[in-house]
Amino acid sequence: MILPIVAYGDPVLRKVGDNIDKDYPKLEELVANMWETMYNSNGVGLAAPQIGLPIRLFLVDTTPFADDEDLTEEEQNALKGFRKVFINAQIEEETGTEWAFNEGCLSIPDVREDVSRKDTITISYMDENFKAYKETYDGLLARVIQHEYDHIEGILFIDKLSTLKKRLLKGRLANISKGKIKVEYRMRFPNMKKAR
Secondary structure, X not given: OOOOEEOOOOHHHHOOOEOOOOOOOOHHHHHHHHHXXXXXXXXXXXXXXXXXXXXXXXXXXXXXXXXXXXXXXXXXXXXXXXXXXXXXXEEEEEEEEEEEEEEEEOOEEEEEEEEEEEEEEEEEEEOOOXXXXXXXXXXXXHHHHHHHHXXXXXXXHHHHOOHHHHHHHHHHHHHHHOOOOOOOOOEEOOOOOOOO
């Protein structure tokens, strides 16, 4: 089932997510719905807060990035078919050089900005079967995971922009929260005026 994506301005996007256990109600169905929702909106990642749930769950599929001709063959192969569910994730370490990349977010449609992030992360998490992992990722894989991880920490990519950039985006962000934007997928807008 395709779920509506929560727009910028909704308080759920600012909550630090709670850990869940394998008895979380209808978890399998939730994960399936999140995949369907993400693919329907052409995303490469989706976090539970973006569908209104303040829990530590996100998923990533970087396959669309694998076609980027600016990447090395090794990078393309790493991105191709990388499809994972992250539950109760904790980034243990961020290392390497900071680099900028143009990011967007399904909860903030039509806003894209360059965001600097560290190149390499070590993250511990559980998959949908609650099998535990501790893995290290770098480059674009690390970036997509960092972006989604931020969501379960109540952080949005625009928080990483300069004060000036944030000021310039203020009007556009207000319009997004009011639903004054054309978007190709289902959304829920926190400050939309109800029709009388």
